[in-house]
Each structure stands twice: as C-alpha cells, then as structure tokens.
Amino acid sequence: MLPTLAVILLIVTSLSLLVTRDWRLSIIALAIQYIGVMILVSLQWPFGIAMIKLVAGWMAGAALGLTRIGQTEVVETETSWPSSQVFRLLAGALVLLVVYPTAPKVLDWLPGVSLEQIWGGLVLLGIGLVQLGMTAQPFRVVLGLLTCLAGFEILYAGVEVSLLVAGLLSGVNLGLATIGAYLLNSAIPEEQI
C-alpha cells in the first residue's frame, strides 16, 4: 500500500514540477517528491540509509529556495497561457502512458526491483527528461536534473547497496543544487550580490 502511495505522490509532484512556473510551488513539490523517493528506496535499503536521499534532496531544495528568496522577484510569464501549461501536462501524461506498459518489461532487466520502484523511477526519469527538453532556464534545468537523478536513484537502489555510492550520489545532488544556486546568481556582477 505504502509503495503505491509513494508512486502516486511521485506522479503528482513530478507533474507539478513540470507544469507550474511558480518557484515556491516547485520547491515544495521537489521536497515532497523526495519523501516518495525515500519510501521507495527504503524498500531495498535500511531505513537509515534511505533517509540520506530525503535529507540530501531537502538540502538541495533548500539551497535552491534560499537562492531564489534572495533574488529580485521575477515572474516567469507564460507566453501562451494556459495552452503551454496544458501542453506540458499532456507531455507528462504521455510519459505516464509510456511508463505504464514499459515497467513490467524493465522488470526483466532489473530482477529484484519491485514494480512500484520501477514505476516511480521511470516516471521521474521520463518527466525529468521532458522538463529538460522544455526549458533553457538554469533553475528549471537543475530541477529537471534532480528529478532525473531521483528516478535513477530509485532504480539503482534496487541493484546496488553501497555506502560510498549513496554518499557520492548525495554529493552529486547537493553539488547540482549548489551549481544551480550559483548559476542563478552568476549573471549578476559580484559587487551587486
């Protein structure tokens, strides 16, 4: 029951990340997304180690959020609202349509991984990729990469339990968030920061 709820949570949060242009909502969705990731990872890993994913994800979200708070409010305008939002939602729905029949086949590739983990992992990978393909803004790119990596981490947790890898992947997540925060500020000359 809990894994299925986690998959639903991941679908809702990743679609929210794809559709919304409000950075606050995006950060909240990212934070909730990592709860789902932690639940699915904990199916294979000890709870304590699975918590690393949650903590690293929240820290990544906090780094991005704190950077945005410190910046002048720039409203991300939609050139063709609501059609662009509907388009992104449909693209996300298309990913879900592809993931649903594909997941059982991926189970052959990754024996030992549960179907819920594969659903969750593929949903995040797919929607993350769609997000990466639809934006040229550093903030959205980093959110897309974090989403993709979260999906990968769910799948990889099923096949590899290594403290070093868990630590390094958390380091990569935090590094990506730090780079995202840096890129959000990098266009501003240093004396103005």
Add this chain to the structure above:
Amino acid sequence: MSAPVLWIFLPLAISVILWLLQSREHLTARLGSAAAFFLAFLAWVIPIGAIRLGPLAFRINPSFFILGRSLTLDNQDRPFLLLIFLLAGAWFLLSRMAGANRLFVPLGMGMVGFLVSALAVEPFLYAALFIEIAVLFSIPILAPPGRPVRQGLLRYLIFQTLGMPFILFTGWMLTGVEAGSSDLTQIVRASAMLGLGFAFLLAVFPFYTWIPLLAEEAHPYETGFLLSLLPTVILIFGLTFIDRYSWLRESENLYLGLRIIGTVMIVTGGIWGAFQQHLGRMFGYGVILETGFLLLAAGLPVVIGPQLFAMLLLSRAIGLGLWSLALSVLIQRVGSLQFEALRGCGWRLPWAASGLVLANFSIAGLPLLADFPLKQALVEAIGQHSGNLAFWIILGSLGMMAGGLRTLGVLIRSTETGPARIQITETRLQWAVLSLGIAVLIFIGIFPGAILPGMLRLIEAFEHLV
C-alpha cells in the same frame, strides 16, 4: 602515506587553499602551477611502494580505503599522473597571460583531483560519479560571476549528468556478465548502456551539439582546458573497460562501431568546421574531429590502435593548447572571435595568427606538423579495413584544413586603412609562448620519434592492450 593522499587529497586541499587566495590571481596561478608541476615531478621520480633514500626507508601505499571501497594508484598509473599534472601545470602557468578568470586555477585543481580519483576508484565503474563531480567543478570556470548563463553550458551540464546513470547501471550489469554469464541478452543490454553512457560523456555524435555552443560562449582558454582534459580522462576510463572485459575486447562489433562513430565525428566535425564564421565554434569542431580520431584509434585492433591512441593524446594536447592560447590572445586584443571583427588582425598579431592557423592545420593533419605522422598512420591502418572509411576521414580532415585556410584568409586580409605591414603587438611573454608552441608542433611533425613514443608508457597499465 598513500599514493591517493599525495595525488588526490593533496590537490583537493591545494584547491581549497587557492580558492581562499583567489583574489590574488597571479599568486594563485603561480602556486597552482608550481603545485601541479611538483606533483608531476613526484609521479616521475617516486615509485609507489617501498622507497629507500640513503638511511631513510619509507613506504607509499598504493591504496586508500574509504567506506568499504578503495582508491588505488600503483606504479602503472604514474605515467598518467605525470601527464595530467604536467598538462594542468602548463595550463595554470599560462592562465594569467591568457586572461582566464580567477576561479580557473582553484577549481581547475579541484577538477584534476576528482579526475585522478575517477581513474583510481575501485570498483572502477564508480568513476562516473567522480567525473560528474569534476564536471560540477568546471561549471563556475566556464561561467564566472557576471557572465550570463547560456545554452551551451546548460547542455554540457545536462549531457554529462545524464551519462553518469548509464555507466553506473552498466557496472551493475557487467558484474553478471563478468561472473561468467554467457547470456547474450545481458551482454547486448550492457553494451547498449555502455555505449549510451560514453556517447553522453564523450560528446559523441549526435550528443556533441554543446561543444561548439560552449566554445562560442565561454572564454577559449577555459573551454580549451576543459575540452583537452576531460575527454582524455574519459577515454582512458573507456580503455579500462575494453582492457577489463574480455567479451568486450574480443567483440569485432565494438571495434567496427568505434571506427564508424569516429569517422562520423571526423566528417561532421571537419565539414561543419569549414563553414563557421566564429573561431570559437571552429575550435569546438576541431575538438570533435580530434575525439573522432581518438575513437578511430581505439577502434583499431590491439597493439597498433592503443599505441596510436596514446601518442595522439600528446599531439592533441599540444595542438588544442596552442589553438586555445592563440584564441585567448585574439579575444583579449580584438574582443570578438567573429570573422568580421578579425579581418586583417594577422598583421597586428602575427604570432597569435600563426599559432592559431598552424594548430588548426596540425589538428587537420597537415604534413610536417605534430598530428600528421599519427593521422597518416591511422588512415593507413583504417584503409586496410575499409577504403570507404579512409576516404571519408580524409574528406573530414580536408574540411578542417579548409576552415584553417579561411581563417588565414580573414586574418591576413588587407585593412581599409592602407597597405598592411607586420607590426607585433603581442606582449613579449605572449609571443615567446606562442612561438615555443609553434616550434614544438613543427619539431614533433619533423621528428615524431623523439617525443611521441614516450607516451606509450601510458598504456602499460592496460595489460591486455599492449
């Protein structure tokens, strides 16, 4: 003390110190290059293991254990350490002259530390994680504060990050294959994952679109550093795969695939390079062409292929280094690398113009320049497998040469202000370094046997490839 402490943790610690000193740019450049040269010197003279210096005896352990895994550098890795720290030292030393930003040396040193970790980590498949961390370190180098973030940089970040999961998954799949499974499906899946992972990491066709974009957007010296160091390490990482897994090593399809992909990169890089109007973009296509040649060398059978591969690494490093240095001098003096802005610049900046054109020609494989003996041998070896591939490779090289001729034409075009006269406006240091680079390119081209065979020690670590 252990070797990883010396060649991984020490550079990382130096990187932190240089970061703290970043406002003193000349000092960081000198300290960074001195440290890199010192570490290269240590890699050259100090054997890993037991050492006796007169009455003193001490030991450098090859391994450092961390969270159940190890970082291991042994004597066979010393040629690689020597190469990477020598290159880094040279890039850091000239960074001020080239006008690189102040984050270049501190973060560049950090990148080197993580790239060495990538080749030291056991199991070696975790290297993808260290490469990703090195990529993250490179981002502020390419987009220093005050410079807007553009598409090329974001694509670079995306493609490099997407490559990592494929390599990690391959690692898991290969443990099954390595354990003796003869499951063909598993081998095909692992090969597909591996191919995609390296296609992203190495910017192989069609995932190389970020290279010309980045080369246009970022400072040429910073781009040159990244594009000469990162693919070198990734390619050596790739050779590790071929050396380690017999099913991969013995697969004729792998070699054929490498030859075809290498040729596609040479043809597209060379021909598209010929039509560029921006010298940064042309440099990007030159890098693509060079990666194509390296893939081609890796696609040749054992002995000749790996040998050419190792020697190409040096001529490539010198060619790309000189090219990006010349571009840096041009952008400092002219402010733009567009053809329109560079018209007639060769008369005012003759050393930069000569360095630029000769590096371009060397990468294209013009006779009497550093790359020629190796590329000629490569084309000859490829011709024995397929005459068609050899034809396309020559066509790609001719494309890059045409790009060089166009550049030369623009640089020496007479200006509207009157008859052109040579007037050296480069600084003394700039022309000294550029002329030295040109001399090295020509020297290696005329006497390839004097320096290039030294690179063969680099592949001694690959016991099945030598």
